[in-house]
Amino acid sequence: METCGNIGLGLKKKKEMGRRKLEIKRIQDKNCRQVAFCKRRQGLIKKANELSILCIVDVGVVIISKNGTGRLHEYSSTNSVTGILQRYESHVQAEKEISGEHSMYSSMKIGELLQTAERQLEETNADGHTVTDLIHLQNELQTSLTQIRSKKTQLMLETVKDLLEKEKQLREEKKILKNNRARMKKKRKK
């Protein structure tokens, strides 16, 4: 019963059907927000699909909503979002390697988070609204964990790659040495 976006225009007639202009800012009313989310999510994914078909490109969309029942929404023009993500990651990583930077997610950050978490846990006695903080913390915790894991994985992948290269090089050297030996044997026979 309430205008969602622009409140207080003082223009309400008996019935305002049709679309009204909507300012792009957080929709306050929870219900309106949910409805808008549904509609626009569908719209976005439809657009993504159209784009991929019309222009022959791969598109991936990920939507993460922290509230409500729905949690994760995704769209992908190819088989799986993961596929696109992997290609995306490879892009990024390639660029990173070129520019040669190793931005670290410090493990200190996690430590701080944990400390904060503990503090919050101890204060949870009476105050009901620390629940929100807790949720927030949980999210942060998870994100951090994921990031660190990812970083670690990346580093290990680099190591593996490195070792594979070394191995290849050694194999080649070995081959050359073998050839040399063969040639020498031949010469000696002559």
Place this chain on the structure above:
Amino acid sequence: METCGNIGLGLKKKKEMGRRKLEIKRIQDKNCRQVAFCKRRQGLIKKANELSILCIVDVGVVIISKNGTGRLHEYSSTNSVTGILQRYESHVQAEKEISGEHSMYSSMKIGELLQTAERQLEETNADGHTVTDLIHLQNELQTSLTQIRSKKTQLMLETVKDLLEKEKQLREEKKILKNNRARMKKKRKK
């Protein structure tokens, strides 16, 4: 100078300004396709941004075009697409790994945990003691994440170890070959 989408309508007047209906299928004309791509890409990203602001959600978009000069396009409501992707990946991967044969972890899957967590959150209205459950859930969540990370690390460590061994072996073979060569040279001189 050519209609992009629907060719051969036989309706061309002197000038057909304005938008025409567009079938959603691969745009044949390369030029039109490129133009459409630009416009629609911008449109999509704008929509994604609006969605994230209006509905307070995180949105990530990745577009990969194989043709033309432009290659990769991305949008993210948070700092980086990578961040969102990681969160997405963690979802998928966690469920995959946990539901796999290595389910030495708790009987509960991560997805279920998250769902339960949400349910609990929605029920937190009056009952103060669900906070405890929440904390418990958080711990479980974190433990699961840690376990998964551990498992992955372990696997990678095994790989690295394997490679290191291979490397060592190759080095030794190389050394032997070198020695052989040296001996042969000596012999020849004699």
Place this chain on the structure above:
DNA sequence: GTCCCTATGTATAATAC
């Protein structure tokens, strides 16, 4: 969450620069 409806705001196809 879904579907329908209306009225209107917006995106965009075609085109030219």
Place this chain on the structure above:
DNA sequence: TGTATTATACATAGGGA
């Protein structure tokens, strides 16, 4: 690619079921 114009197709706010 970016910008601008025009006319129209499409998306969607608000409301109700």
